[in-house]
Amino acid sequence: MSTFGDGLDAAVRRAFTRPAPKSAPARMRYLVRQLKGTRQVAQLLRVSQRTVERYVRNQIKKPRPDLAARLEREVNRRWQPQVRARARQRAATTGGIVIDTRARIGYTAPIGTTDEDRLRHLTVALPPQYAARLFEAREQGAPDQRLREITAEGLKEIYFQDSGRRAGQLEEVRFTDIEHVEFDL
Numbered sequence: 215m216s217t218f219g220d221g222l223d224a225a226v227r228r229a230f231t232r233p234a235p236k237s238a239p240a241r242m243r244y245l246v247r248q249l250k251g252t253r254q255v256a257q258l259l260r261v262s263q264r265t266v267e268r269y270v271r272n273q274i275k276k277p278r279p280d281l282a283a284r285l286e287r288e289v290n291r292r293w294q295p296q297v298r299a300r301a302r303q304r305a306a307t308t309g310g311i312v313i314d315t316r317a318r319i320g321y322t323a324p325i326g327t328t329d330e331d332r333l334r335h336l337t338v339a340l341p342p343q344y345a346a347r348l349f350e351a352r353e354q355g356a357p358d359q360r361l362r363e364i365t366a367e368g369l370k371e372i373y374f375q376d377s378g379r380r381a382g383q384l385e386e387v388r389f390t391d392i393e394h395v396e397f398d399l
Contacts, residue, residue: 217358217361217395218348218358218361218362218365218395219352219358219361221395221396221397222348222349222352222361222397223290223352224396224397225311225396225397225398225399226298226301226302226399227290228398228399229297229298229300229301229399230293230294230297230298231294231297232294234289234290234293235289237275238269238274238275238276238277238282238285239269239270239271239272239274239275241285241286241289242255242266242269242270242285243269243270244289244292244293245258245259245285245288245289245292246266246270248292252266252267252270258288259281259284259285259288260284261281301399302345302349304399305342305345305346305349305399306342306343306345306346306349307342307346308342309342309345309399310339310340310341310342310344310345311339311340311344311345311348311397311398311399312337312338312339312340312397312398312399313336313337313338313340313365313368313369313395313396313397314336314337314394314395314396314397314398315335315336315337315389315392315394315395315396316333316334316335316336316392316393316394317333317334317389317390317391317392317393317394317395318331318332318333318334318389318390318391318392319331319332319334319336319369319387319388319389319390320332320387320388320390321370321374321386321387321388331388331390333391336369336373338368338369338372338373339372340365340368340369340372341368341372344364344365344367344368345399347364348361348364348365351364362389362392365389366386366387366388366389367387369387370386370387374387
């Protein structure tokens with residue numbers, strides 16, 4: 215199961231115009247250029263400066279798994295920041311965001327209505343204000359639960375209430391048992 219934050223990051227990565235470096239030495243060289251020195255990269259990755267220098271010179275090519283994961287994460291965080299910013303801006307102002315999810319979704323409604331959770335597969339285009347809220351929360355380091363709540367609010371308004379045309383007394387939408395969630399810009 216992927217998390218909501220990972221899904222948002224993946225959606226932004228699909229907007230990249232060039233692929234990020236793949237090999238460990240290329241990734242290390244990229245980080246050295248970005249951070250302007252091997253000492254800063256060594257501190258960031260929690261390795262020695264000498265180790266960073268050996269990767270830069272292609273003397274080491276295969277990092278251990280934990281270092282490989284940190285290296286990939288740090289390169290992806292810094293790769294094409296202007297393309298990333300434009301994609302977020304476009305989604306937050308004009309394009310919106312599409313969510314594709316398979317999850318158990320229920321809601322709180324007045325007595326006399328069926329509000330049981332059901333397994334649903336939904337593909338819904340959320341308007342730009344929800345994209346803006348999701349990206350803003352992600353930037354501030356909000357937990358996955360908060361991103362889930364924002365998405366549930368968007369589904370409530372757009373899918374269940376049809377932008378105010380039906381189900382006006384619906385109070386809350388709940389996401390549980392998420393099997394799949396994917397975002398697209």
